[in-house]
Amino acid sequence: MLAALFNFRGGVKPASHKDESTQSPIAPAPLPARLVVPLRQSAGAAPLPLVKAGQKVLKGERIGAPDGSFSAAVHAPTSGTVLAVEARMLPHPSGLSAACVVIEPDGAERWIERAPVDYRAESPDALRDRLRDAGIVGLGGATFPSHLKLKPGAAGRIATLVINGAECEPWITCDDMLMRERAAEIAGGIAILSRIVSAERALIGIEDNKPQAIAAMRAAVAGMAGAEVVPVPTRYPAGGEKQLIRVLTGIEIPFGRFGAEFGVQCFNVGTACSVHRALAHGEPLVSRIVTLAGNVERPGNHEVLIGTPIDDLLGLAAPKADTDRFIMGGPMMGFTLPRTDLPITKAANCILAASPALFPHAGPEMPCIRCGACTRACPAELQPHELYWFARAKNFGKAQEYGIFDCIECGCCAYVCPSNIRLVDYYRFAKTSVRALEREKAASDAARQRFEFRNLRSEREAREKAERLAAKTAAARQTIAGEKAEAVATATAAEPAEPATTALPPLDDAKKALIAAAVARAEARETDKTPPEEAE
Amino acid sequence: MVSALLVMAGIALALGAALGFASVRFRVKGDPLVDKIDAILPQTQCGQCGFPGCKPYAQAIAKGEAEINQCPPGGEEGIRKLADLLGKEFKPLSAEHGAEKPKQAAFIDEALCIGCTLCTQACPVDAIVGAAKQMHTIVASLCTGCELCVPPCPVDCIAMVPVAETVETWKWKYPVVPMKIAEPA
Numbered sequence: 001m002l003a004a005l006f007n008f009r010g011g012v013k014p015a016s017h018k019d020e021s022t023q024s025p026i027a028p029a030p031l032p033a034r035l036v037v038p039l040r041q042s043a044g045a046a047p048l049p050l051v052k053a054g055q056k057v058l059k060g061e062r063i064g065a066p067d068g069s070f071s072a073a074v075h076a077p078t079s080g081t082v083l084a085v086e087a088r089m090l091p092h093p094s095g096l097s098a099a100c101v102v103i104e105p106d107g108a109e110r111w112i113e114r115a116p117v118d119y120r121a122e123s124p125d126a127l128r129d130r131l132r133d134a135g136i137v138g139l140g141g142a143t144f145p146s147h148l149k150l151k152p153g154a155a156g157r158i159a160t161l162v163i164n165g166a167e168c169e170p171w172i173t174c175d176d177m178l179m180r181e182r183a184a185e186i187a188g189g190i191a192i193l194s195r196i197v198s199a200e201r202a203l204i205g206i207e208d209n210k211p212q213a214i215a216a217m218r219a220a221v222a223g224m225a226g227a228e229v230v231p232v233p234t235r236y237p238a239g240g241e242k243q244l245i246r247v248l249t250g251i252e253i254p255f256g257r258f259g260a261e262f263g264v265q266c267f268n269v270g271t272a273c274s275v276h277r278a279l280a281h282g283e284p285l286v287s288r289i290v291t292l293a294g295n296v297e298r299p300g301n302h303e304v305l306i307g308t309p310i311d312d313l314l315g316l317a318a319p320k321a322d323t324d325r326f327i328m329g330g331p332m333m334g335f336t337l338p339r340t341d342l343p344i345t346k347a348a349n350c351i352l353a354a355s356p357a358l359f360p361h362a363g364p365e366m367p368c369i370r371c372g373a374c375t376r377a378c379p380a381e382l383q384p385h386e387l388y389w390f391a392r393a394k395n396f397g398k399a400q401e402y403g404i405f406d407c408i409e410c411g412c413c414a415y416v417c418p419s420n421i422r423l424v425d426y427y428r429f430a431k432t433s434v435r436a437l438e439r440e441k442a443a444s445d446a447a448r449q450r451f452e453f454r455n456l457r458s459e460r461e462a463r464e465k466a467e468r469l470a471a472k473t474a475a476a477r478q479t480i481a482g483e484k485a486e487a488v489a490t491a492t493a494a495e496p497a498e499p500a501t502t503a504l505p506p507l508d509d510a511k512k513a514l515i516a517a518a519v520a521r522a523e524a525r526e527t528d529k530t531p532p533e534e535a536e
Numbered sequence: 537m538v539s540a541l542l543v544m545a546g547i548a549l550a551l552g553a554a555l556g557f558a559s560v561r562f563r564v565k566g567d568p569l570v571d572k573i574d575a576i577l578p579q580t581q582c583g584q585c586g587f588p589g590c591k592p593y594a595q596a597i598a599k600g601e602a603e604i605n606q607c608p609p610g611g612e613e614g615i616r617k618l619a620d621l622l623g624k625e626f627k628p629l630s631a632e633h634g635a636e637k638p639k640q641a642a643f644i645d646e647a648l649c650i651g652c653t654l655c656t657q658a659c660p661v662d663a664i665v666g667a668a669k670q671m672h673t674i675v676a677s678l679c680t681g682c683e684l685c686v687p688p689c690p691v692d693c694i695a696m697v698p699v700a701e702t703v704e705t706w707k708w709k710y711p712v713v714p715m716k717i718a719e720p721a
Contacts, residue, residue: 040703094706394710425711432707439705444579447680450661451581451589 006250008243010379011235012412014170014332016209021173021291021299026181028303029290029316035077035103035307036088036343037063042137043144044070051101055082060112060284063101066132072145073135077286077305080105091310091328091345095338103307114282124150124196127279134278135285135346139270140164140239141329143347146275149258149265150196158197158259162248162266163190165206165213166232166239169330172350174289175269177301179206179213182273183220189272190227192279197265201226203248204269209234236332237410241266243379255406270349290344292317294327294353307343310351314340319353327352331359332411366419374413374423380406384413388423391430396437399430407431472524476517483513569598576617580609581660582682584634589660603627608634609681640681640696646671648693655685655694 040046047064051057057076064074080103088100119127128147137143152158163186167175179186190202204221206214208231221227232238232247242253244266251262259265267275270288277283286306290313293299297318304313310326319326327334328348336354374384382403390399407427414423487510573594580590585606587593596602597618604618605627612629619626629636644655644664651669656662663679666672674685686694 090703092703092706093708094701094703096701096703096706098703422711425708428708429710436705436707440578443680444577446678447579447581447661448574448590450663450678451579452591454660454662455589 005230005232006247008238008246008379009381010377010412011237011243012377012415013235014415016234017171017293018173018176018209021171021293021301022176022180024300026177026289026301026303027316029305029308029313031078031105031107031109031305032308032312033104034083034309035080035105035305036309037074037077037101037103037307038088038090038343038345039064039074039099039101040090041074041135041143041306041346042072043142044068044072046099047071047074049085049099049101051076051082051085053082053084056080057082057103058110058112060114060286062133062284069132070145070148071132072137072147073133073284074101075135075284075286076101076103077307078103078105079108079110089339089342091337091342091348093335093338100343101307111283116282117279119192119195119279124198127192127196131275131278133284134274136271136274136278137285137346138268139274139288139346139349140241140268141333141347141349142241143345146267146271149260149267150193152197152260156263158263158265159200160249160264161190161193161197161199161202162245162259162264163202163204163269163272164239164241164244164266165204165210165217165269166244167210168207168234168236168239169332169350170236171293171352172291172330173293174291174301174349176210176213177291178273178289179210179269180216183213183216185276186217186269186272187220187224187227188280189274189276190221191224192275193267193272194226199226201228204229205232205238205244205248206230207232207234207238236412237379237408240379240408240410242408255403285346288344288346288348290348291350292353293350295320295323295355295358296353304344306346310337310340310342310344313344313351314353317351317353320355322355322357323353324356325354327354327359332415333409362420362422365421368419368421371418373416373418377412377416379410379412380408382407384423387430388421388426391426394430394433396430396434400434404430404434469524472521476521480513480517484510487513567595567598570594572621573597573618576610576614576621577607578609578614578680580680580682582609582680582684584608586633597622603630605630606633608636611636639699640683641676641679641699642674642681642683642685643676643695643697644672644674645693645695646673648691650691652690654688654690658684658688660684 039049045067048067049063050065051063057063057080059076059079061076062073063076066073083102083104085099085101087097089095089097117130128150132145132147136146138146165175165179167173194202204217204227206217206229214229214231217229221229230248232244237243238247245259245264246252249264251264253259253262274285278285287303288306289301290304291301292313297320299317302313302316326337326340328337328351329335330350331352334350334352368385368388370385372385378384386402387399387404387407390402391404404427409424409427411424414421417423574591577590577594583589585593585602587596587602593602593607597604604622604624605615607614608629615629616626649671651666651671653666653668655672656664656666660682661678661680663675664672664685665675681696683696686696
């Protein structure tokens with residue numbers, strides 16, 4: 001049965017350029033001389049390093065332990081020696097550095113002991129933990145830890161799995177080639193994912209410009225109950241998570257909520273494949289398929305170890321002489337790499353060589369004429385020109401009111417803009433600025449609370465100290481008064497017998513008592529002062 | 537005539553009673569203006585404004601006893617927000633109270649620290665841990681960069697280090713627009 005297709009609004013149809021890199025099968029990239037594995041390769045907390053410089057590691061050995069639940073493990077992509085754990089520049093638009101594990105391969109590719117797991121025999125919780133420990137993250141580009149997406153939400157159960165093979169971005173073909181060549185593994189992964197969330201059906205959405213992938217996937221899931229391949233119309237960004245869920249199920253997911261709350265969840269075909277390898281073969285995620293395309297002599301797809309320097313891959317693709325920059329990701333959503341000696345990460349689906357002829361630099365930015373082309377193109381149903389004005393004016397509150405966080409940064413608005421306005425740059429600026437402001441606000445609120453609590457505490461301490469002192473003084477006064485009275489009484493009693501000579505000693509006793517009390521007071525003060533950090 | 541007067545007097549009494557009741561029942565505790573000002577201030581509690589903390593400065597601004605341009609950590613942005621809130625003119629930061637600096641955090645050279653506890657007593661947000669004659673250290677995520685711990689240190693082992701940008705805290709820059717220069721005809 002063919003599922004009824006829904007539609008999403010907007011979108012664009014750029015030239016797809018998928019044929020160039022699908023002429024040859026996926027080739028393994030040769031082992032590089034050095035691997036630089038960033039510890040932070042998923043959304044959430046950066047894993048904690050588990051290795052030290054000089055340590056020998058095996059292929060698949062864990063080198064970064066997940067830090068809390070919102071994190072995924074990182075593994076050694078090959079066997080060899082850890083040269084350093086240090087900050088290296090990341091393939092990130094900021095060009096900033098973060099902790100990386102540098103590994104010198106020994107060439108033997110010796111695996112750790114791989115223990116295949118029968119997923120039918122384990123509980124969903126155990127399987128989720130296994131996925132986290134195998135470092136499985138979304139390979140579509142967002143690198144969201146998969147085990148978190150497999151938690152049933154408010155709906156109680158994820159009845160529908162959406163498997164994303166749409167791959168709508170031009171030039172990128174890694175998912176296409178994966179589906180053509182490893183459909184059976186993807187199907188295995190879909191079976192595991194379905195079992196974890198006890199899904200009733202799995203809808204595999206593939207854009208209709210990939211007939212070979214559709215045929216391969218249809219053959220692979222032929223015997224699976226509930227699994228169905230659904231060709232979707234080719235229109236960018238049909239492969240956006242929210243767009244594909246909407247096209248296949250009609251469910252619209254608002255910003256900040258998970259699909260699980262609506263009983264639907266979306267996984268990339270690459271993620272499904274790595275889930276299968278992690279459980280059926282015991283192999284953690286140490287490599288991925290990367291498309292090399294654009295202005296190159298030998299475009300194609302390669303299976304690349306995580307941490308391989310991009311420079312090594314460029315050698316395989318041979319960029320043409322007029323290449324002026326390299327883009328990680330596609331032409332619509334990717335970013336220009338600051339350098340090319342940076343490593344491939346789990347997020348890197350494509351390295352695109354750009355030349356002025358192939359990707360002409362957009363002309364100078366001209367004023368917005370409010371033509372509304374962006375509004376018609378926006379798949380998130382926002383009003384990009386309004387967002388642009390607010391972001392440009394740094395009016396972040398208003399930008400949030402107009403739903404800037406619903407923007408998926410697909411770039412359709414900038415693609416159609418007749419004024420060449422780099423709209424997405426403004427949205428990214430506004431989004432990150434709002435997040436920074438929120439962080440600052442949270443920090444200052446915490447500081448205020450700590451300051452107020454400290455004031456409260458020091459007041460309380462001062463009051464308690466004064467009370468203690470008052471109590472001690474009162475006690476000491478009482479003792480002295482009592483002793484005096486006693487001394488006077490003795491003196492009066494003794495007076496009749498020896499009036500002149502024995503009058504002095506009792507007076508001395510009284511004095512001694514006074515001195516003793518003074519010393520006690522002083523000692524009491526001393527004890528108050530130690531330990532010194534208690535004193536104010 | 538009399539009935540009209542009585543009706544008016546009755547209405548006046550009823551409304552007066554309602555207002556009197558409302559003023560007691562819906563009384564706003566504390567000064568909402570102080571809280572609004574305090575929310576704008578950066579909460580470094582550094583005292584550079586001349587008041588012992590952000591709240592006292594907020595109270596002084598609310599009473600009109602202090603200018604709005606005495607907070608260096610809040611910077612120009614903060615002065616602008618205060619000016620907006622209070623309907624005052626924007627003024628540049630007052631030089632006698634200090635200059636705007638990039639965000640910093642204190643760092644204790646643990647090899648030099650003698651464990652005198654003077655810095656823990658100076659820290660307004662309890663961001664320093666350590667005991668007498670034991671090494672002290674700063675919980676970097678809690679440090680507001682107020683610099684109050686620097687002067688009391690007898691061995692000068694506390695340095696202010698600028699907070700580095702990380703991949704998590706990095707912001708996209710404001711897009712720089714290449715402009716086309718019109719050719720003179």
